Amino acid sequence: MDIQPALTQIPTASAEALEALRIHYLGQNGSLTAEMKALGKLDPEARKARGAELNVLKTQLAEAIAARKAQLESEALNAQLAQEAIDVTLPADPTYGGRIHPITAAMEDIAAALRTLGFSHAYGPEVETDDYNFTKLNLPAHHPARQDQDTFYLNPFAVADTKHKTQNTKHLLRTQTSNVQIRTLEAVKPPFRVMGIGRVYRRDYDLTHTPQFHQVEGMMVESGTTFAHMRGVLDEYLRIFFGKPLKTRMRPHYFPFTEPSAEMDVECHLCRGAGCRVCKHTGWLEILGCGMVHRNVLAVGGLNVDDVQGFAFGAGVERLAMLKYGISDLRLFYESHAAFLRQFGKAAVSAA
Amino acid sequence: MKIVLSWLENYLTLTPGTSQAALQQALIQLGHEVDSITTSGQTYPNVVIGKVLSREQHPNADKLGVCMVEVGEAQPRQIVCGAPNARAGLTVAVALPGAVLPGNFEIKTSKIRDVESQGMLCSQRELAMGDEHNGIWEIDDTSATPGTLLDSILPAPQTVLDVALTPNRGDCFSHLGLARELAALGLGTLKPLPVLVPGSAACTYQAATSTPFCPSINLLEITNIRNTQSPAPIRAQLLAAGLRPKNALIDATNYTMLALGQPLHAYDAAKLNGTTFTAATAAGGESFAGLNDTTLTLAEGDTIITDGATIVGLGGILGGQGSAVSDTTTDVVLEAATFNSVAIALSGQRHQLHTDARQRFERGVDPALAPYALQYCAQLIAEWTGGTISAPVQEGPGVPAPQAIGYNPSFFNRYIGMNVAPDRQIEILESLGFKIEQIAADELKVTPPTYRTYMATPEDLTEEILRVLGYETVEPQLPPGIGGQFAVNGAPVTLDRLARRACAAAGFLESMTYSFIGHTTAESFANGRQLLTLANPLAQTDMTTMRPSLLPGLVQAAADNFAKSDPTPRLAEVGKVFSVHKDTLTESLMAAGLLVGTGARHWKGNEPKPDAYAAKAAALHILSTLGAPTESATIGTEVPSHYHPGRSGSIAVGPFTLATFGELHPALRKASNLPAAAGPVAVFELHLEPLLKLQSKQRPWAASPYPPVMRDLAFILPKTVTAQAVTGAIQATKQPLLKAVEVFDHYEGDRIEADKHSLAVALTLQSAEKTLTEADITPIIQSAVEAVQTQLGGTLRA
């Protein structure tokens, strides 16, 4: 029998035509099937020869049909996939781009820099007593330096706290993180290096002041800690925080809780020291206050300057953040503009 | 303090060639920040001296005159002038065409009512030299020659350094004080102060002190003075230093104070009621009328000065109104005293008086200075006004001489970390006025000068030496043994930071709002707790009260962002909240979040508005991120009153409430500035500190080789029965093979009774020992159904 016409049709046959061809030749009552069934009537010699011949034809047909069938299925699948295609440029399901506040990021960067220098976290509350904010820091009630820090005082409330026996303990919002120094000195013995980072308050509200801001405090007390160590540690701390070496300078200053006292400036990042509006044409930006811990402060921890000595420093976090991230207006930090928080906030799992 | 360079040079011969920059640098090195260097006084190009030759009536205007003015040119100039006092013979200031007067007013030749005017005759106000505007300036300086520049008769412009002094340097609140500092650094040499000869006439007045707060009082009398103006150069210097010149007496006391640092006071002798000047402690309650119409009720501890009969001064702070000098004063009593700095500071604080005298006395005035300053001032007065100076009177025990400080020069190296030879240290201290007595090679007795009132310890001396050497000469060193030794209280700080990150990771923008809020708002979020209020808030309505919750700040921030057309769906804050609880101040660390619908559209359909479940999910997500075992959390309904009472809940683990969540109370929602379109405001608050006390239980666990079996049960229940009650009742059957019970469907509506709802729960059963058969499963399911039926009144749904 001649299957040649069928073999010619199969490669272009539709699914239905292919099935019709298969039934025509190989189905229950197909012509090839019929010839196979008729083999039994032949004598053995002829049956063998004819059988082999028919088997070749059957295989040829079956393979051609299978090939065409696979091709048709693949085409159908491709057509389905093409039909299922979507526009992946349409917006994703809603996501919420959370960010940490730039001040949080700065506080973490500061802590990370100080951690590498061996400083551990210490703590002081935001509502503080006059004692811890001033008196124990060598600032008695009449001290003129108190006037430099416009203080928020709290109205009296009953205090059952047995630690502060007097009912008239004066409470205030801490004006500086230096209360951390006192709380540390009362709690632990040297050698130690501690940092305290957090919110402080001063009664001042204008273009360059907000009534709350953040400070970082550091204190290192060991037996041989010197002024030169203070300079070394602070230079290194600023280098790590800003991620590059910066020119710094130290000037004498006055703080009641340190002696000698100093202020440290960094070279103005905008004019590189040449002088511009931001640095008031000095080429320098004041960045922190520091000094050797005053003997009266060490005495709070029962320490004697003959045995141990150390240094302490304090810096404004907002100032550091403004310099590092290029933020020009201090007040933006507390206005919660979504656009500002998105732009200057940092990713939730960014490395600090 | 404003330092006038020409004045400074009265006390210091500056090294020739010292530039302003070098001067500024030196002051900074010494610890005196220079805020600015400015030039005081103005110059007037194209303004010359003129002499009015004649004045004729203007032909076309009643009130104008036409003057011919000689200005040193070939011909006099014709100038139209409306001043009533313009007349022939006056010496005047003439602004020539091309002159630019203050206020950017350029003078041009012009026609005024058809008459040409070739310049302008100036009043003092037009030259910004004073307020006098009744007419043109009548110059009475005989040296003024027509045609020369006006500048030639004006005081030379003054270079003024504005120096920010630190509170420990009372000794630098004068030109002499800063001259001493600069000399120590080698920028020049100090000029000797003039030797003064005291008057010999007997003083009519006596002095006395009965208070330890005034250890020394000095006075003298000057008679027959004529209290005119002080000399022009002095007035120029005072003005440059920021003090308005008044009359010779007041100017002389101010001048002496700014020159030497000693505040003084002059009393008009004619207005005194007694003759014994007495410093005493106020009893409290006295009324005192001070200068500038200040009326005070004195307090115990104030130091008063009396003239024996009446209070004439609040010592060291403010003089009395009654005995104030005036232009007609002829006899004057001049007083210079020493006051205790602490007493002055406290007294000044009490009365809220910020005077130049207080500023100096509370920072420390050289106790040895008063007698000299008194004489210095008296001499100025006599020079400027005539008068006879009496012999001085001094009373009081005085102030003990400064104590010597024991000092070992090797301490410098130990403390500062830099080697400075003992000789060099001694040299520097001497240049600063310290007296050195060498006891042994390693032992010095260092006596500070009387004006260094704050010197007490060896550390103080290291700072003095280091200031002169320059802080910049210290070579930075890194201390040995970098590495943290211990954490004092690190966990709460870490938790604070992690909470901020967890909120951000949950999609919240971290906000920072103020710790103080308005009192009414604070009360709405106080939940009955006592609030902590500021005694001296910045304003009386806002920022008065410490926040008892972070939510008010977030609600406001969200509203602000809506107002700016940049609404944000999720805002969070982490920080302290404050209240008084059972008489104890509490300051606790919390996190809070706010979720609102922003109206953002999405092509797949708009999101549902956030509700209590969204807030609950966020709270659980963040708590879980922070490691709280939220799988064992129980939900309660006890919430603060700022939540919607029916749409809020609390999350607790064991005894600790970790969170509250829900819709903001509709009343507060309404009071907020959030637009109605934002929908309900879903919020949560997390109590962070309990997280430090929670430890997740370590339970044994091994994978079971046998598959779990799931069975679903649906119940119809009274609406009052909560989902948690159902899962709780099933779990309480304590079937060992029951591994989990979870709610997967909830229905209330038309298909069931109005007071009923339907809950579907999935039970997970599993054994570690075998594959479960129906015989194992059936009794467990039955006990679950029974528990819900008998305990909760539920019926199994078909």
Ligand SMILES: [Zn+2]
């Ligand atoms: Zn600059």
